[in-house]
Amino acid sequence: MSTSDKSDDDLPAQWSHEPHHHLEFRSGDKVVDIDPDATPGFTGSKRDAPELQAERNTRFAGLQEMLYAGSRAGDTRSLLLVLQGMDTAGKGGIVKHVVGAGNPQGIRYASFGKPTEEELAHHYLWRIRKALPPAGHIGVFDRSHYEDVLIVRVHNLVPPDVWEARYDEINAFEKELVDSGTKIVKVAMFVSLDEQKRRLAERLDRPDKFWKYNPGDIDERLLWPQYQEAYQAMLDRTSTDYAPWHIVPCNRKWYSRLAILELLIEALKEFDLSWPPADFDVEAEKRRLASA
Numbered sequence: 001m002s003t004s005d006k007s008d009d010d011l012p013a014q015w016s017h018e019p020h021h022h023l024e025f026r027s028g029d030k031v032v033d034i035d036p037d038a039t040p041g042f043t044g045s046k047r048d049a050p051e052l053q054a055e056r057n058t059r060f061a062g063l064q065e066m067l068y069a070g071s072r073a074g075d076t077r078s079l080l081l082v083l084q085g086m087d088t089a090g091k092g093g094i095v096k097h098v099v100g101a102g103n104p105q106g107i108r109y110a111s112f113g114k115p116t117e118e119e120l121a122h123h124y125l126w127r128i129r130k131a132l133p134p135a136g137h138i139g140v141f142d143r144s145h146y147e148d149v150l151i152v153r154v155h156n157l158v159p160p161d162v163w164e165a166r167y168d169e170i171n172a173f174e175k176e177l178v179d180s181g182t183k184i185v186k187v188a189m190f191v192s193l194d195e196q197k198r199r200l201a202e203r204l205d206r207p208d209k210f211w212k213y214n215p216g217d218i219d220e221r222l223l224w225p226q227y228q229e230a231y232q233a234m235l236d237r238t239s240t241d242y243a244p245w246h247i248v249p250c251n252r253k254w255y256s257r258l259a260i261l262e263l264l265i266e267a268l269k270e271f272d273l274s275w276p277p278a279d280f281d282v283e284a285e286k287r288r289l290a291s292a
Helices: 019-023 046-071 091-097 126-130 145-149 160-179 193-205 207-212 216-221 224-238 253-270 282-291
Strands: 078-085 107-111 138-142 182-190 245-249
Touching: 019 245, 019 253, 046 253, 078 091, 078 253, 091 138, 091 182, 091 253, 145 160, 145 224, 160 182, 160 224, 182 224, 182 253, 193 207, 193 216, 216 224, 224 245, 245 253
Parallel strands: 078 138, 078 182, 107 138, 182 245
Antiparallel strands: none
C-alpha cells in the first residue's frame, strides 16, 4: 500500500493548508517584510505543539524508514534538507528535535563552517558533493553551499564577478541533483535581531551554553543590512520550480519545528513510498522457521 492510501496522511487540523502553501518564496517577496514572530498557516497555539510534534515525529520516522528500506531493494531516491539562517535561528534545534526523530542509520548530517585549507584548494561545491545523501537517506545541511553567496558576498571574500556567477552554478547543481532522484527542501530561517540578542545573552548566562557562543556573532549582527541584501538576492536568484525556497519565521521555536517537520513529511509523501516486497518465499520461510 502506498503512503497516499493511509488515513494518517491527513494534514493536522491545526494547519489551514499544507505549509508549503504559506511558506514557499514567491517572486516579489521581500526579506525586509518577513515577520519572524509570525506563524503562517498554523491556526493552533503553542499549547498544541508538544502533542502534535510527537505525533508528526512518529509519522516522519515511519516515512524515513520506508525511504531507507526502499533503497535496500534498489530505490535510488533521497532527500536533502538545506537549513540556512543567521546564528541562533534554530538550525541545531531542527536537527535535534525534528530530524532526530528518525533512525540515524538513514540520516546524513553535515555542517558547513569556514572552509579548511583542503576545501579552499577545490571548487566551492567540492565539499558539498562529498556530503550528499546516498540512496535511501535524508541529508541535512546545517548551512550549505549558499554560504558562498552569503557570507562570501557580505565579507567580500571573492570578487563580485566570482560570487555573481555562483547563482547560476548552484541552480545547475541542484537541477542535476533533482534529475538524479534527490528531492531538495530548502529552508531560509529568519530570527529577529531582538530575539537573536536574547538568545545570545542566554548563552552568556549559562555555562552549558558557552560552547555555542561565538564572539564573531556580534560582529555579524552589525552587518544585518548587508545580509538582508544578500539573502534577498539568494532567494530571488535560486528559488526554482524544482528546488524552491521556503521562508520560516523562527522567533517561535515550537512553530519553526512544526513547520519544517511538516515540509519534510510533505516531501516524503510526494515520493509515494511503499514497503519493498519480500524477495523470498514468505510462506516457505515460515515453515522453515517453525521446524528449526
